[in-house]
Amino acid sequence: MFDISFTAVAVLCVAAALAGWIDAVVGGGGLLQLPALLIAFPHLPPAYALGTNKAVAVVGTSAAAVTYARKAPVDVRLACRLGVVAALSSLGGAFFAAGVNSAVLRPLIIVLLLGVAAFVVLRPHFGHAPGGVATRGRVLTAFAVAGVGIGFYDGLLGPGTGTFLVIALVALLNMDMVTASATTKVVNVCTNIGALAMFTWQGTVLWSLAPVMAVCNMAGAFTGAHMALKRGSGFVRGVLLVTVVGLVGKLAYDQWWAH
Template identity: 85%
Template sequence: MYDISFTAVAVLCVAAALAGWIDAVVGGGGLLQLPALLIGLPHLPPAYALGTNKAVSLVGTAAAASTYLRKAPVDVRLACRMGVVAALSSAGGAFFAAGVNSAVLRPLIMVLLLCVAAFVVLRPQFGQAPGGVVTRRRLLTAFAVAGVGIGFYDGLLGPGTGAFLVIALVALLNMDMVTASATTKVVNVCTNIGALSLFAWQGAVLWKLAVPMAVFNMSGGLVGAHMALKRGSGFVRIVLLTTVVGLVGKLAYDQWWS
């Protein structure tokens, strides 16, 4: 239906590989992959970029999740339950995506991200080691924030979802960075399924483009997951801060200079 040049496909595949690596380590690969799709497909409605992005991300995130589950101490039952809640919220966010005024949301998201960055910088031990008792109240709060709130945002916009999830799981459930990142992958798989289901139903997924991009995204995700497991929480923390700064810069550019 739509012709895409070989050069555009090649560039998008490279972007997908890098996004898969970022997503596997800490989340936020959409910061790179979604803008790449929007730029590479300038003549298509934005919904096609959003839908194709979800299809690609699902494969890469699933590959990273399988790697983490084999080697990281993940509470699979908790992650899946949170993922189901997030998937339903993500589908709801995707439903409203066409009518969202992103110019209104960007400043709020930037403030939240800057607060996250400041907190991580000022708390060097944040996410280095688990500790503390997880009460029922904290667990319910985690489901509300990570499952409902961040899940809805993932379907609505998407970029930065993984980073938000990691911070929420570390702060609310006392996880270390690696375990939080691993749990995030399981939740992200569910949110991607929720949003992708709606985009696919609307016919807004370019499957012929999504397949090669997914292969590259999966490769990047596998490499990123192995690096995170090998290098530990300190490495994940550095990548998280870098991703947050990059996301704030991208949102600021979209808000005031694009």
């Protein structure tokens, strides 16, 4: 179905490794991996890049989730419940991915990301320490925002999902950055599985390429997770800001200059 050079495969593997590292620390690895796939296969429908991205990401995210679960204080029960809700929403998002008008969604996402960046900068202690036990109302809100809303977005487009999840969990459930990042990995595994199931059913996954990229993504994820656990919330917060700025730049370029 497609022809690709060894050099292109090597570049995609490097992108997958870097994406795995970013995803493990704070999320947003799709910022690198998805554009790399779109550039490598310009003549294929975008759904193939989306499907292959999910097949690769689910491996690296799973590796990061296992690494975090062994050393970080993750509420696995809460994370799995949130993940199930997000997975179902992701499945729905993936179903509509083929017909999405990204030109309409990008400006809204850019505004939201800029708001996130401003919030994190203006609140230097945001995510550095737990703020107490979350109320039942906050937990339900987290399920609505992170489970339903962000889960649907992950299936629909994907890049930045981990970043959105980390911010939502810190803001709504009073988690520190490391715990939020660890919990996000469990949720992200579920959303990736949900979206991948739909893309597999639609036949839009490049299975001859995905396993090679997945190995590199997993290596990056292991490295990123260990660094986040070792360096703490301050490190994760810094990577979060860099990722948000990068994501805004990429979305703005796609919206106003790419064409």
